[in-house]
Amino acid sequence: MKILIADDSRVMRQIVSRTLRQAGYDGHDIVEATNGAEAFDLVQQESPDLVLSDWNMPEMTGIELLNALRGSGSTVPFGFVTSEGSPEMREKAEAAGALFLIAKPFTADSFRDALEPVIG
Amino acid sequence: MNITVFEPTMEDVSGIVEEVWTSFLGADLVVVPEGLVEVPAGEHVTAVISVAGAWEGHLMIDASPETAAAIAAAFMEVDQSDVTEADVTDSLGELANMVGGFIKSLAPSPSTLSLPLVLRGHSRASTPESHRVCSAVAVWRDAPVTFTVYAGGHA
Numbered sequence: 417m418k419i420l421i422a423d424d425s426r427v428m429r430q431i432v433s434r435t436l437r438q439a440g441y442d443g444h445d446i447v448e449a450t451n452g453a454e455a456f457d458l459v460q461q462e463s464p465d466l467v468l469s470d471w472n473m474p475e476m477t478g479i480e481l482l483n484a485l486r487g488s489g490s491t492v493p494f495g496f497v498t499s500e501g502s503p504e505m506r507e508k509a510e511a512a513g514a515l516f517l518i519a520k521p522f523t524a525d526s527f528r529d530a531l532e533p534v535i536g
Numbered sequence: 537m538n539i540t541v542f543e544p545t546m547e548d549v550s551g552i553v554e555e556v557w558t559s560f561l562g563a564d565l566v567v568v569p570e571g572l573v574e575v576p577a578g579e580h581v582t583a584v585i586s587v588a589g590a591w592e593g594h595l596m597i598d599a600s601p602e603t604a605a606a607i608a609a610a611f612m613e614v615d616q617s618d619v620t621e622a623d624v625t626d627s628l629g630e631l632a633n634m635v636g637g638f639i640k641s642l643a644p645s646p647s648t649l650s651l652p653l654v655l656r657g658h659s660r661a662s663t664p665e666s667h668r669v670c671s672a673v674a675v676w677r678d679a680p681v682t683f684t685v686y687a688g689g690h691a
Contacts, residue, residue, distance in 0.1 A: 427626045428630050473651075500640060502645075504645050521555050521558075
């Protein structure tokens with residue numbers, strides 16, 4: 417399985433990758449993007465099975481990325497990993513087609529709870 | 537016109553800071569009101585993030601360069617000697633993003649969260665036309681990390 421992690425923070429991409437392993441999702445291919453625009457291109461090139469995206473990024477935000485992907489016809493499973501976990505943001509995420517929103521800071525358990533229904 | 541006054545408290549800030557430390561640094565820390573712990577003068581690293589919209593405010597995080605490097609090393613689970621200046625900028629910025637994002641979630645909506653800015657120097661950064669709302673000092677490995685929230689103005 418291939419997972420694309422989009423976050424402008426390299427440190428956070430490392431933490432997400434590490435938490436995926438801690439949650440039992442090791443052995444997957446990880447592709448990294450530093451912003452939404454790069455993530456959009458990488459989805460076309462790499463055909464990931466799941467996108468984990470930050471919300472607040474330069475060039476293209478996470479919600480703009482999701483809207484662009486759905487607008488392009490992509491149905492790639494998509495979830496947010498973001499510091500903005502208010503009910504309002506969760507509603508926006510769900511309305512745009514995100515399957516889940518994991519709020520930072522997170523634990524391996526919160527990753528497992530969000531990802532298990534999506535990738536098992 | 538009704539104006540909603542929102543002022544996060546030290547308890548709001550300390551709660552999210554403790555959660556970040558527990559989740560990502562695997563450590564407990566003590567958060568105390570500013571003034572109870574001496575914050576040394578000298579060079580420091582400051583991360584700033586802003587909320588704009590229905591509520592306008594800023595969060596500033598201050599730490600010594602050594603403490604900032606220790607935070608980066610803990611986030612990355614590497615030796616401090618392997619931490620670069622870019623790693624420190626990244627880590628402090630992400631810390632500001634997490635604490636700032638939580639403050640935004642408490643604030644009136646709609647509002648947007650800026651990208652973080654990380655500064656280095658001997659002078660304290662300031663935000664014109666804003667007033668200090670609350671401040672908390674996290675003591676980690678015997679070193680202070682100061683979290684200050686300002687309301688109003690532009691960073």
